[in-house]
Amino acid sequence: xxxxxxxxxxxxxxxxxxxxxxxxxxxxxxxxxxxxxxxxxxxxxxxxxxxxxxxxxxxxxxxxxxxxxxxxxxxxxxxxxxxxxxxxxxx
Numbered sequence: 861x862x863x864x865x866x867x868x869x870x871x872x873x874x875x876x877x878x879x880x881x882x883x884x885x886x887x888x889x890x891x892x893x894x895x896x897x898x899x900x901x902x903x904x905x906x907x908x909x910x911x912x913x914x915x916x917x918x919x920x921x922x923x924x925x926x927x928x929x930x931x932x933x934x935x936x937x938x939x940x941x942x943x944x945x946x947x948x949x950x951x
Contacts, residue, residue, distance in 0.1 A: 862904045865939045870929075873943040877927070896923050900940055907933035
């Protein structure tokens with residue numbers, strides 16, 4: 861099974877999302893972070909289950925309608941590149 865890697869921008873994205881939400885609702889922020897981490901943790905077992913990404917060579921895991929995890933997958937690793945709010949996906 862491939863390893864799971866988080867790139868620094870993805871970790872920063874996740875922390876920024878948590879910080880933003882926690883200003884109004886710390887419990888909701890923690891629940892979202894745990895949901896994202898839980899779903900990402902399943903990717904090495906099923907890396908192709910998510911839709912092809914908008915950028916060639918990537919895939920997108922829709923955690924909730926507004927939160928998307930962008931990743932790449934090889935035989936050796938699933939690499940989380942970004943964790944984005946859906947509004948960040950469009951120019």
